[in-house]
Amino acid sequence: MNNREASHARDGQRLGQCVPRLRGRPREPQHPAPRVQGAGANNQAASALVAQTLSFRCCSPDEYRWAHLQMGLVMVLAAGTLGAGGAVVAAPFVLGAAGFAAAGITAGSWAAGMMSAAAIANGGAVAAGTTVAVLQSLGAAGLGAAATAATATGGGAAAALLALLF
Structure with a gap:
């Protein structure tokens, strides 16, 4: 010893x-x-x-650095978890605020402007699979399992990245 x-x-x-x-x-x-x-x-x-x-x-400098690294990892994991849950909860509200409602696209909203630009670009119709079409279906039907997983992944990754940066 x-x-x-x-x-x-x-x-x-x-x-x-x-x-x-x-x-x-x-x-x-x-x-x-x-x-x-x-x-x-x-x-x-x-x-x-x-x-x-x-x-x-x-502690020694190495022990202090290791303890500091562990605390940083805990903070990143906590921020990622909160970001994932927050993104899943906030997604329907954000879609509704943007104008992608259950009854369709709200007149005069940001979604209506997006739909108009997409229709003009495609010769009068909104093509299937475009951003406007996907967001409209999410606003009308809600988030499915795949969309919920993608939203949670994106929200968790964004929150963890912000925790690393700040």
């Missing part, structure tokens, strides 16, 4: 953990808080107690 392992064993900590712990005995702070005129004794005593008793048991 090397010195670092012996130190961790003495402290009762497992290797690889970066956890806050309470010190066994209070000691004088290295940088005491400045005295403020008019401040109550209770406030000074409380801040001194916090400064004296809380400390962080530091």
Whole structure:
């Protein structure tokens, strides 16, 4: 057992953990808080107690990087899961707001403008399989199993990517 392992064993900590712990005995702070005129004794005593008793048991830089990486992965997975669920829930509302309703395309909406442009481009009709036709069928019939899976995948991937970037 090397010195670092012996130190961790003495402290009762497992290797690889970066956890806050309470010190066994209070000691004088290295940088005491400045005295403020008019401040109550209770406030000074409380801040001194916090400064004296809380400390962080530091890990090696590699252990800290690994813990930081694990936390980042947890955040990306959580964001991806929330993004997938949010996309599935929001998709019908977004389709309806865009004008793809159950009764058809709403007049004067963004969907109506899209349909008009597609009809002009195709000589007066909207071709099957185009974006307008697919969105109209999703708005009218709702999301099927395949569309729900695709929406969840896209929403989860977008949220995970945003979590990685920010």
